[in-house]
Amino acid sequence: MLAQPPLATLPRRMLLGNVTTGLMGIGLSHLLGGEARAASAQPVTGWQPGKGQTHFPARAKRVLQIFCPGAASHMDLWEHKPMLEKMHGQPLPGEENLMSFQGKNGNLMKSPWPFVPSGECGKPISAMLPEMARHVDDIAFCHALQSKTNTHGPGNIFVATGHPTEGFPSAGAWLSYALGNANENLPTYVALPDVRGEPPNGKANWSNGFLPAEHQAIVMAAHQPIRNLRRPESISAREDEATRKLLAELNSRHAGQRQQETELAARMAAYELAARMQLSAPEVRDLDSEPESIHRLYGTDSPNTLKAAYARNCLLARRLIERGVRYVNLYCASRASGVDGLLNWDAHKTLKSDYERHCPIFDQPTAALLTDLKQSGLLEDTLVLWTTEFGRMPTHQAGTTGRDHNPDGFTLWMMGAGVKGGVSYGATDEFGRRAEQQPTTVWDFYATVLDILGFDHTKLTWYHNGLDRRLTDVHGHVIREVLT
Secondary structure (H helix, E strand, O other): OOOOOOHHHOOHHHHHHHHHHHHHHHHHHHHHHHHHHHHHOOOOOOOOOOOOOOOOOOOOOEEEEEEOOOOOOHHHHOOOOHHHHHOOOOOOOOOOOOEEOOEEEEEEOOOOOOEEEEOOOOEEEEOOOOOHHHHHHHEEEEEEEEOOOOOHHHHHHHHHHOOOOOOOOOHHHHHHHHHOOOOOOOOOEEEEOEOOEOOOOHHHHHOOOOOOHHHOOEEOEOOEOOOOOOOOOOOOHHHHHHHHHHHHHHHHHHHHOOOOOHHHHHHHHHHHHHHHHHHHHHHHOOHHHOOHHHHHHHOOOOOOHHHHHHHHHHHHHHHHHHOOOOEEEEEOOOOOOOOOOOOOOOOOOEHHHHHHHHHHHHHHHHHHHHHHHHHHOHHHOEEEEEEOOOEEOOEEEOOOEOOOEEOOOEEEEEEEOOEOOOEEEOEEOOOOOOEEEOOEEHHHHHHHHHHHOOOOOOOOOEEEOOEEEOOOOOOOOOOHHHEO
16 A cells, blocks of 8 residues: 555545545444434333333332223313303303314213212212212313324324324333333233224234334234134143143244244244243133123123123233233224214214213223222232323314314323322413313323332433334333322
8 A cells, every 4th residue: 555645745646545535434333323322222220121120119010001092082071171161152262263184073962961070089070080080089181182193093092102103102112111021921012902992003002113013912802712722632742742842942043043033933932932821811801700790890791791791801900910011902893984973982973972971981990990990909010001192172073962182282191109298280272172281292291100100211222224113102200290
């Protein structure tokens, strides 16, 4: 190689060429450093994911997330708005010609049902939810949520993952990654879809996203038997065990040569879990072993078949939680149908008749689940969330007696471990149209959830596509006002 001239005598063309080469090297080293970081970085020094460790002492060990797809109306269930009653039938001040998701809106419409002061805190709750009203002293309501979308699919995904587009891990997947399994014979994360079907955008609601595939939820439901769990009678237990050992050895060799393909490890773990679940799953799904008093409490014997099915899922949720499942998604309702409000809470045309169908399905079984968790002591280290994708308008849609979508103000709530009960944080305006007091994001909500679980939401990350991704994106503040 020819010697380079001294810097002072370096020709201008050679100097510029060397600078360009140097900048290219800096860029290349940055990219390579990013790849190395993706392989080895940990969010917090000394913290190891999947080992049951947390960033700081946790108040909750597990989460039950109850989701009502269809955008359940905040001002018809949880947030009383006396001005709607006072100005019923009048235009919404300042938005007389409002156009929303499905078009023109009519005048203000009061709730079809009265609100009843409930609990020692006196929180007004819809008369359609008398059983849930018994729990208000344990609930922290967040009344000023805002969404980034007014469409059900992206709205569901946003509340499930912190992002309005598919491809990101759900909250349950994040917790599975962070904590790992507490019962090797059951999944870490379980989704219980409603008997009426999956929620909008389906399995993306409980996806692992870019996290390793083992962190996606296992779908299970009282009405949906787990297939292929029983060993064929023609195969002995000894043959079955020997076959599993051989397959484990072959799979391990195959995966060892393809360590970057996380789907292989996840598939192996899934088959191994399936083998263990041959014994554990039938036991956890044996609802008949519960005493008759528990079935009456939940309403599993209801003549309303939809209510009975949801009640059985509520009972199954409790059995999963008490056996160490870290995260349970429990759905009440499903996708939208050709008739709005028939299969979920999307009451565009006939809110009164729609909610008179949905509220009885939801009320008793959900309240019974909360009562059961509290009486058994499980609520002391279980965090319960109630979520929906956005709210409804305080007006009726033109030509209907229903409400259109409203992403500008809605309610979510939490109760259980680490939660200060009987409080309301934030509020929409006097009509329920927009978040006005202490506006809150989904990221704030999940920052608070992770804090209760012992995690700094800014440090629970996964390096993906050049960024340290997290459940709260690049946002989120812990809502200290709802914490004990």
